[in-house]
Amino acid sequence: MTVSIRLQIKTHYKDFSLKEQKIADYILENPSTVSHSSISDLSNTLGVADSTFFQFTKKLGYNGFKEFKMAMLMQENDLSAISFHENIQQTDNELTMAQKVFDSNMTTLTDTRNLLTEENLKHAVTMIDGSKRVYFFGVGGSEIVATDAYHKFLRSPIAVYHSTDFHIQLMEASLLTSDDCAIFISHTGKSRETIEMAQIAKEAGAKIIVITSHAGSPLAKLGDVVFISISEETEFRSEALASRISQLSIMDALYVILMFINREDAQKSIKKIRQSISKIKENN
Template identity: 30%
Template sequence: MDQIRTDAPTASPEVGVLERIRLGASELSEAMSKVADQVLVDPEAAARATIMDLAELSGTSPGTITRFCRHLGYDGYAALRVAIATETGRASARHETGWDVNIGQEIAPSDPLDQVLKQLITIDAAMLRDTVDTLDLAAVERVAAAVSDARRVDVYGVGSSATVARELQMGFYRTGVAAWVWTEVHDALASAALLGEDDVAIAVSHSGTTAETIEMLSEAGTRGALTAAITACPEAVLAEVADVCLVSSARRTSHRADLLASRHSALLVADLVHIAVAQRRFPEALEALESRARAVVGHRPTPDLRTGAS
C-alpha cells in the first residue's frame, strides 16, 4: 500500500505543480510514480481526465491518485486538475466545467452574503464533483443488492453524520426495507449484537475515525452482517473494518462551509444507495409508497376551491 509522507510538499504558487512532480519523482512509491509519469507525459490530458480515467491511463487505482494528490499538498483530485490546467494554459477549462477560481478560498467575517453564497456553491459543487469522480459504483451496487435482500438493516452515525444516517434510514423505510437508525452507542451496540448473516449495517462518518461509530460497525461485522462505510477517508479505521467502503469527497477550510459541503457529498452517496435499492425492489417500493399515502390521506388539508389554497 502506498504510504503518505508526513513531510509531503504543500501546494505552492511559486513552484509549478509539474516541476514539483519532476523534482519529487524519486521520493514516490512505485504506484505513485506511474501516476507522475502519466501526468508529465500528457499534462493536458490529465487536466481533462476524471480520477477514474487517470487511474486507468496510469495502470493504478483511484486510491493511488488520491494519495498522489495529498503527497503534493492538494485536498483532492479536483484541486490538482485545476493546478495542472492553469499551468498548461487551460485555465478556461475551469469555467467550461463549472469550476471557479476561488475554490478553497476562505470566507472572511466581513464578506457580503452574495459572495458567501457563491463560495458555498463553489465548495459544494467541487465536493460533489469529486464524489462523482471517486465513487465506486460497483461497491454501491453490492451494498444495494445486500440491502434489498436483507432481513434488517442498521444505520449508524453520531454528531453531524447522524443527519445523513437518518436520511438514509428514512429512504430505506419509505421503500419497505426493515431499517433502523442508531445515533447513540449503547442502543446501537445492543442492536448490532442481534444482527446476523442475513443483515446489513451501514456506518456514516466523515472522518472515519469516530470511535463510537467504528465500535458499532465492528460489532455488526463480528455478528456476520455485511458492513459498509460512507466516509471521506478511505484510509481511516472505519473503512478498514468495513466490508465495503463508499467514498464521498472532503475539502478543508477554516470555516463550516467544508462541513456543510461534506455532508451534502455524503447525502449524495446515501441517496444513490437508497435509489439503487428502490430500483431493485420497485414493486415492493411502489406498494410501500402507495400504502403510506393511503394511510395519511385523511390528514391532508382539504383545498379551498375558491382560492386553491390548502
C-alpha cells in the same frame, strides 16, 4: 474511469505524513511546475529526499515518478482548475459569501460523483436488497445523515432500523447476523464509537457499507463496500458539514437504485405511507 490526481490527493490527504502533505500541497498549488520538473528538482525545492517523493507517487497508485508525471501532464487542466471557492474574505458582502458556500457545495458533489463506480453501487445495492434487515449507524453529525437515510429507506420494501442513541446503536450492532446489512457513516472514519460498532458488526458476520471522507481510515478498512465523500476544508465550517451534503447524495443514489430494482413492491410501500400521512393531513 481513472480517478484524477487531485481527487486521489484529497481522498488520502489526512492519512499522509507531514512530509507527504507538504508534497501534496505543492502539487495542488503548482501543477504546471510539477508536471515539467524532475524528481530531483522537486525534492530539492521541498527539502525532501528523492525516495520520499517516489514513495508518495507509489502511495497514489503509480509505479513511480515517470508514470506519475505522465498522468500529471494529461491531467494538467484538471489540476489547474482548482479553486478554493470558499476562501471568504473580510471584504466580501453577504451575497458573495453565500455564493462561495454554494460553489464549495457544488464542487463537493462533483468530486464525490467522480469517485462513484458502477461496481460499488451494484455491490452495495445487492447487499441491501439481499438482507433481512438494514441498520444505519452514525454518531454526532453523522447521526443526522443516518437518520435522514432511515427516514428515506422506510419507504422501501426493506426492513430498516436506526436509533439516535449511541448505546442503543451499540446493542443493535451486537444483535446483527450474517443476514443483515449495516451502513456506517463517519466523516473522518476515525470515530472511536463508530469503529467499535463496526467491529462488532464485522465479527457478527454482517455485510458492511461504509461512507466516509477518508479512504485510509480505520472504518474504511472494515467495509465490504466503501463510498468516499469529498469535501473542502474551510475556515468557518468544518469539513464534516460539506461532506454531509455528499453523504446524503450517496444515500439518495442507493435509495433510488434500490427502489427501481424493487419497483412493484416499492410502489406498494410508498402507497401505504402516503395513505397514512394523508389521513393525518385531512384530520388537521
